[in-house]
Amino acid sequence: MAAIGANPYARIDDLLSNVRNFKIIESTLREGEQFATSHFSTETKIKIATMLSDFGADYLELTNPCSSPQSRADLETICKLGLKAKILTHTRCTIGDAKIACDAGVDGVDVVIGTSQFLREHSLGGKDMAAITKQALEVIEYIKGRGVEVRFSTEDSFRSDLVDLLSIYKAVSLAGVNRVGIADTVGCASPRQVYDLVRTLRSVISPATDIEVHCHDDTGCAVANAFSALEAGATHIDTSVLGIGERNGITPLGAFMARMMPSSRDFVLSKYNLKAIKSIEDFIAEEVGINTPFNNPITGFCAFTHKAGIHAKAILNSPSTYEILNPEDFGMNRYVHFTSRLTGWNAIKSRATQLGLSLTDDQVKEVTAKIKMLADVRPLAVDDTDSILRSFHFEVQNNKAEQNGQSEQQNGENGENGHVEA
Amino acid sequence: MAAIGANPYARIDDLLSNVRNFKIIESTLREGEQFATSHFSTETKIKIATMLSDFGADYLELTNPCSSPQSRADLETICKLGLKAKILTHTRCTIGDAKIACDAGVDGVDVVIGTSQFLREHSLGGKDMAAITKQALEVIEYIKGRGVEVRFSTEDSFRSDLVDLLSIYKAVSLAGVNRVGIADTVGCASPRQVYDLVRTLRSVISPATDIEVHCHDDTGCAVANAFSALEAGATHIDTSVLGIGERNGITPLGAFMARMMPSSRDFVLSKYNLKAIKSIEDFIAEEVGINTPFNNPITGFCAFTHKAGIHAKAILNSPSTYEILNPEDFGMNRYVHFTSRLTGWNAIKSRATQLGLSLTDDQVKEVTAKIKMLADVRPLAVDDTDSILRSFHFEVQNNKAEQNGQSEQQNGENGENGHVEA
Numbered sequence: 004m005a006a007i008g009a010n011p012y013a014r015i016d017d018l019l020s021n022v023r024n025f026k027i028i029e030s031t032l033r034e035g036e037q038f039a040t041s042h043f044s045t046e047t048k049i050k051i052a053t054m055l056s057d058f059g060a061d062y063l064e065l066t067n068p069c070s071s072p073q074s075r076a077d078l079e080t081i082c083k084l085g086l087k088a089k090i091l092t093h094t095r096c097t098i099g100d101a102k103i104a105c106d107a108g109v110d111g112v113d114v115v116i117g118t119s120q121f122l123r124e125h126s127l128g129g130k131d132m133a134a135i136t137k138q139a140l141e142v143i144e145y146i147k148g149r150g151v152e153v154r155f156s157t158e159d160s161f162r163s164d165l166v167d168l169l170s171i172y173k174a175v176s177l178a179g180v181n182r183v184g185i186a187d188t189v190g191c192a193s194p195r196q197v198y199d200l201v202r203t204l205r206s207v208i209s210p211a212t213d214i215e216v217h218c219h220d221d222t223g224c225a226v227a228n229a230f231s232a233l234e235a236g237a238t239h240i241d242t243s244v245l246g247i248g249e250r251n252g253i254t255p256l257g258a259f260m261a262r263m264m265p266s267s268r269d270f271v272l273s274k275y276n277l278k279a280i281k282s283i284e285d286f287i288a289e290e291v292g293i294n295t296p297f298n299n300p301i302t303g304f305c306a307f308t309h310k311a312g313i314h315a316k317a318i319l320n321s322p323s324t325y326e327i328l329n330p331e332d333f334g335m336n337r338y339v340h341f342t343s344r345l346t347g348w349n350a351i352k353s354r355a356t357q358l359g360l361s362l363t364d365d366q367v368k369e370v371t372a373k374i375k376m377l378a379d380v381r382p383l384a385v386d387d388t389d390s391i392l393r394s395f396h397f398e399v400q401n402n403k404a405e406q407n408g409q410s411e412q413q414n415g416e417n418g419e420n421g422h423v424e425a
Numbered sequence: 426m427a428a429i430g431a432n433p434y435a436r437i438d439d440l441l442s443n444v445r446n447f448k449i450i451e452s453t454l455r456e457g458e459q460f461a462t463s464h465f466s467t468e469t470k471i472k473i474a475t476m477l478s479d480f481g482a483d484y485l486e487l488t489n490p491c492s493s494p495q496s497r498a499d500l501e502t503i504c505k506l507g508l509k510a511k512i513l514t515h516t517r518c519t520i521g522d523a524k525i526a527c528d529a530g531v532d533g534v535d536v537v538i539g540t541s542q543f544l545r546e547h548s549l550g551g552k553d554m555a556a557i558t559k560q561a562l563e564v565i566e567y568i569k570g571r572g573v574e575v576r577f578s579t580e581d582s583f584r585s586d587l588v589d590l591l592s593i594y595k596a597v598s599l600a601g602v603n604r605v606g607i608a609d610t611v612g613c614a615s616p617r618q619v620y621d622l623v624r625t626l627r628s629v630i631s632p633a634t635d636i637e638v639h640c641h642d643d644t645g646c647a648v649a650n651a652f653s654a655l656e657a658g659a660t661h662i663d664t665s666v667l668g669i670g671e672r673n674g675i676t677p678l679g680a681f682m683a684r685m686m687p688s689s690r691d692f693v694l695s696k697y698n699l700k701a702i703k704s705i706e707d708f709i710a711e712e713v714g715i716n717t718p719f720n721n722p723i724t725g726f727c728a729f730t731h732k733a734g735i736h737a738k739a740i741l742n743s744p745s746t747y748e749i750l751n752p753e754d755f756g757m758n759r760y761v762h763f764t765s766r767l768t769g770w771n772a773i774k775s776r777a778t779q780l781g782l783s784l785t786d787d788q789v790k791e792v793t794a795k796i797k798m799l800a801d802v803r804p805l806a807v808d809d810t811d812s813i814l815r816s817f818h819f820e821v822q823n824n825k826a827e828q829n830g831q832s833e834q835q836n837g838e839n840g841e842n843g844h845v846e847a
Contacts (some may be wrong), residue, residue: 037732039727042803066430073802074766097713145447160685189749191749194652194653195616195620220722222648222680222683227615228647230616249722249731251726255720258644262615262646297641298673299673299675300642303673306643306672308461308672309671340461345492363620376493378493381464408749
């Protein structure tokens with residue numbers, strides 16, 4: 004918090020921003036089921052739903068019950084669990100799908116229809132916007148009549164005609180839809196495009212209508228686009244664990260939390276159990292047979308590893324110099340990598356102190372040069388560097404002893420490794 | 426291109442935007458060397474430099490020659506290779522470092538100094554801005570005097586005082602620095618912050634001074650921030666292969682290319698050899714002992730895999746419905762996953778056609794229901810689905826034959842798998 008409070012360039016949010024007030028629609032059980040290798044059993048779905056609800060996800064979105072008999076049975080089972088999170092399902096915008104969804108006992112139905120010329124031509128057989136709007140209003144009326152929450156989303160929103168989009172959103176907002184959704188289905192949107200569309204939409208629909216954003220990650224902007232949407236007034240963000248979904252997926256839950264922490268630390272900590280992220284990710288990775296990406300925010304193996312000498316020096320003085328996230332908030336640890344050719348004497352001095360070796364700054368600089376020279380030749384393990392340090396310390400003590408006219412070798416903490424070559 | 430040209434919501438770039446005119450500073454041999462497990466031999470560095478130059482990277486940035494004797498020797502070696510890419514090194518802002526860099530034969534020196542209060546207190550021992558500016562001007566004058574290109578960057582720019590930042594950038598621009606750098610050293614910046622800072626900076630410095638942006642990925646915005654910087658008028662983007670660097674790294678080269686393609690297809694194709702990305706990434710991943718993230722844009726194993734029935738149907742009709750990137754541009758392939766409970770009859774029909782099986786639409790729908798039912802029970806491999814299709818087709822042909830009063834079984838393409846249970 005100090006790090007952010009002290010940032011003179013921090014953005015002052017305007018009144019429409021929901022950066023400090025948003026809800027998560029966790030779609031691992033819908034979008035995530037569309038991931039190449041997903042095949043969740045009923046038991047697994049229950050486990051995932053429970054973990055995500057315990058984490059604090061506001062909504063869980065499940066696969067359309069019309070997809071297969073088991074999808075329908077699983078949706079009914081999860082609706083009956085009595086989880087804290089609200090249960091949604093994601094269906095085509097038809098009365099048939101909506102009826103089966105409501106019958107399953109969901110808290111809300113997320114209906115979606117393609118509005119881009121691409122989808123209208125190739126997926127919907129050439130429907131025009133008037134027909135799409137009429138169909139949407141009928142389905143919304145039906146779902147509301149069943150006493151169930153309803154969201155209306157366009158698909159491929161960023162390649163849809165802006166006038167078409169705003170017209171249909173205005174119509175469904177007037178019809179009392181709870182939430183409208185914008186979907187970057189193909190992952191083409193950039194942050195400023197998202198900001199502009201959400202901000203424009205906010206001015207067109209009723210203030211009572213929430214705005215949900217669903218961002219695919221084909222061009223690496225899914226987290227940034229979600230953040231920009233909140234800045235513009237969106238209220239709900241779609242995520243999945245590790246981002247799994249169609250192609251390379253959507254906004255990952257963990258990375259999204261990493262993005263929100265520097266801006267909204269108190270809000271995030273009040274709602275979400277960040278320390279559960281690692282185990283939820285591990286479970287999903289195991290289930291779908293993937294590895295957590297090495298560069299995953301928070302849980303990637305190197306997310307909190309510091310290597311360069313200049314970085315290590317400052318990190319040792321004060322972690323916030325090179326960290327915007329505190330690993331402890333996520334139950335993770337910081338690691339300062341002191342054993343490479345890029346190391347510096349501050350990192351080595353810190354390690355010597357950890358080992359209980361007493362060396363002057365000049366001595367530390369001397370042994371650091373030695374370590375860097377060896378690291379030039381081959382990678383050094385922590386053990387290697389520790390041995391070099393202990394050996395150097397042993398010699399230093401020996402020389403001192405000799406200079407003092409004493410011939411007996413020093414013993415103590417440096418004795419055991421004193422024989423290792425330096 | 427059609428996909429973008431037809432997007433009615435495409436942003437119209439203003440005159441300052443460099444989205445269609447940028448340069449890449451490839452820092453795998455500097456930032457990438459700071460990655461937790463990097464330890465590049467001389468031979469490996471030569472290979473990496475050559476691959477990246479052949480790819481089309483405009484600049485290669487190498488580790489400070491003062492880091493270790495081998496770092497210095499390797500820099501000299503790579504400067505002598507005669508690569509198409511210009512060779513830079515990244516040093517502290519001191520005459521000592523600058524002299525050794527120039528002596529090594531580089532085309533340019535990238536100097537960096539911390540300006541945030543955090544770095545000034547914890548890394549620079551409390552230097553004030555006047556002292557930092559004076560030092561910067563001396564170093565810039567020295568490097569220019571050596572006839573070498575010079576960039577001046579602040580470190581941790583987004584947590585520095587805005588007035589301090591603009592003052593020092595203005596001063597170095599007046600002193601004729603070739604390029605100023607903004608560094609999101611801790612990965613805290615959001616796209617709109619980056620846009621605003623670059624845009625403000627553009628109005629303060631000389632139009633002749635280029636702007637470089639270096640984005641860390643701690644909060645998942647490194648690609649989006651680089652893009653936003655270009656929109657605001659930045660000219661140079663720092664990347665590394667797979668994004669490797671301190672902590673979870675910086676803007677990844679491949680993901681950045683994925684981001685730029687939809688906006689700047691012709692420019693990108695004219696400069697960069699996109700088909701080399703996969704092999705460059707594979708080489709680096711092998712060298713530093715990591716896996717390409719499953720969700721990596723372009724090269725992640727599922728980047729071009731489509732699964733949901735509704736998606737597969739449209740993709741089969743026209744790939745651009747659900748793809749903003751053409752896999753062929755990157756030498757990759759599209760894969761439509763037709764063998765899951767989320768499949769649809771269009772995907773199955775396409776597969777039947779691939780297998781040379783003639784079925785009516787009603788028959789395809791019947792066998793699709795069968796496949797979905799089985800996929801509910803256990804994951805189906807491609808072979809499984811193909812067997813079901815062949816078996817179903819065999820039965821259909823048989824029934825037809827029986828109805829025609831013929832008793833002999835049909836042979837042909839469906840014979841070999843006809844016995845497999847359906």
